[in-house]
Amino acid sequence: MKNRVLAVLLAISAGVVLAAPMSVQVRNGKVRATPSQLGAVVATVEYGAVVQAGAPQKGWYQVTTSDGKTGWLHESALSKKPIAMRAGATDAATGVSSDEVALAGKGFNEQVEAKLRKEGRLDYTWVDRMAAFDVSADQIRNFRTQGNLPGGAQ
Amino acid sequence: MSDRHMLAMTLALSAAGGLAAVLFAGCEGMPEVGAQIAKDAGVISADQAQSLTRGAQALQKTWQDLTPEQEYYIGRAVTAQVFQTYPPLDRPAANAYLNILGQSLAVFSDRPETYGGYHFLLLDSDEINAFAAPGGLILVTRGMLRCCQNEDELAAVLAHEICHVEKKHGLAAIKQGRLTEAFTVIAAESAKQSGNEQLASLTREFEGSVGDIVMTLTTSGYSRTQERDADAAAVRLLQRAGYPETAMIAMLNRMDERLANSGGIGFAKTHPSAKSRADALRTMIQAAESAPDAIRQQRFAAVMRPIIAGR
Numbered sequence: 212m213k214n215r216v217l218a219v220l221l222a223i224s225a226g227v228v229l230a231a232p233m234s235v236q237v238r239n240g241k242v243r244a245t246p247s248q249l250g251a252v253v254a255t256v257e258y259g260a261v262v263q264a265g266a267p268q269k270g271w272y273q274v275t276t277s278d279g280k281t282g283w284l285h286e287s288a289l290s291k292k293p294i295a296m297r298a299g300a301t302d303a304a305t306g307v308s309s310d311e312v313a314l315a316g317k318g319f320n321e322q323v324e325a326k327l328r329k330e331g332r333l334d335y336t337w338v339d340r341m342a343a344f345d346v347s348a349d350q351i352r353n354f355r356t357q358g359n360l361p362g363g364a365q
Numbered sequence: 366m367s368d369r370h371m372l373a374m375t376l377a378l379s380a381a382g383g384l385a386a387v388l389f390a391g392c393e394g395m396p397e398v399g400a401q402i403a404k405d406a407g408v409i410s411a412d413q414a415q416s417l418t419r420g421a422q423a424l425q426k427t428w429q430d431l432t433p434e435q436e437y438y439i440g441r442a443v444t445a446q447v448f449q450t451y452p453p454l455d456r457p458a459a460n461a462y463l464n465i466l467g468q469s470l471a472v473f474s475d476r477p478e479t480y481g482g483y484h485f486l487l488l489d490s491d492e493i494n495a496f497a498a499p500g501g502l503i504l505v506t507r508g509m510l511r512c513c514q515n516e517d518e519l520a521a522v523l524a525h526e527i528c529h530v531e532k533k534h535g536l537a538a539i540k541q542g543r544l545t546e547a548f549t550v551i552a553a554e555s556a557k558q559s560g561n562e563q564l565a566s567l568t569r570e571f572e573g574s575v576g577d578i579v580m581t582l583t584t585s586g587y588s589r590t591q592e593r594d595a596d597a598a599a600v601r602l603l604q605r606a607g608y609p610e611t612a613m614i615a616m617l618n619r620m621d622e623r624l625a626n627s628g629g630i631g632f633a634k635t636h637p638s639a640k641s642r643a644d645a646l647r648t649m650i651q652a653a654e655s656a657p658d659a660i661r662q663q664r665f666a667a668v669m670r671p672i673i674a675g676r
Contacts, residue, residue, distance in 0.1 A: 346468040
């Protein structure tokens with residue numbers, strides 16, 4: 212009997228973990244085919260989107276996106292806290308309260324940056340150029356192979 | 366007055382006086398309970414209760430409550446402000462190499478993903494220094510480059526900076542008063558666009574927060590504990606990425622020599638002595654120094670030698 216109760220409890224807790232919703236906390240979340248930052252990208256998810264996440268495995272979550280795609284996201288791309296969506300975004304029905312919306316979506320944001328730019332208080336020219344530097348997974352793979360860098364563990 | 370009334374009044378008053386943050390630090394939900402009890406007891410109105418709750422919640426918030434998006438906008442402004450003193454070095458090939466090297470390390474960090482990702486840039490300054498703005502914008506001066514003889518040593522510099530981003534050391538430099546003010550303004554609003562007055566107030570606190578971080582990066586420096594944490598994490602990061610961690614010690618020793626000749630500007634001002642850092646790392650690192658890989662040496666030299674030489 213004791214074992215059966217334990218089994219049921221374990222099943223319930225496993226079930227809860229399997230179904231846990233998490234929010235994407237990066238601007239361009241890349242859902243990957245394998246638990247690796249260099250894995251093939253199978254889907255992209257935007258900031259605030261909710262995915263269903265399984266139990267974490269060495270820093271990675273297997274996730275299912277709202278349109279049913281499955282893959283892996285690193286824990287640093289996910290938050291257990293709900294993230295407020297901008298108006299018009301796709302996954303608006305996240306069940307966050309209006310207070311949470313106000314707190315998460317407001318404040319030190321693009322509106323503040325726009326004001327600083329407009330008033331000429333900060334020059335963002337080079338910040339924008341710097342942020343445009345992009346490195347692909349292939350470039351990283353080639354760079355590592357050519358440089359004789361051992362496999363490493365992510 | 367009944368005990369319940371007394372309790373309600375006490376809780377409501379402490380919330381109103383801003384004491385809630387102190388009394389209930391680390392105990393989320395208590396101000397809400399206090400305001401609720403006060404409202405139920407008829408001591409305050411529903412509106413007042415809501416306002417008290419919001420105010421108390423704002424007081425409890427710290428830099429750890431900044432969202433990744435807020436961190437991103439703070440980091441962009443910090444970088445723009447650093448550029449006012451340290452101009453960017455417009456060398457496409459060298460900056461492209463720096464970004465591939467940096468990204469090759471960042472994918473192995475405990476925080477490979479940030480809101481806007483990691484990006485790297487060289488600065489046209491002879492001062493020996495490197496900066497990590499919140500969210501992953503990392504800057505390295507020509508002077509710092511001169512402390513690196515090969516790719517492995519430059520990887521050590523970048524790994525250290527990536528670890529500051531990972532641990533959010535920049536955000537921790539923001540004075541709590543500014544955040545309390547900003548969170549109070551944010552909490553007082555509805556979900557609509559900020560009005561002019563609130564926007565002006567938020568912009569003021571934002572600029573103050575950015576100023577706090579820039580001051581820490583360029584003048585006062587992180588704490589010794591933060592630097593030691595970043596060094597230790599950088600060693601683990603180098604190991605995971607396949608770089609010899611002894612490169613960190615070699616780089617620090619060269620930096621120590623160069624700083625001794627530079628009269629203590631730049632990095633020396635904002636970091637514990639390079640020698641003490643190298644000594645601390647020696648206790649962590651068992652591996653013997655190895656000769657740098659020829660191909661890594663060659664590709665580093667191809668793009669960085671002219672810059673190191675000041676051409």
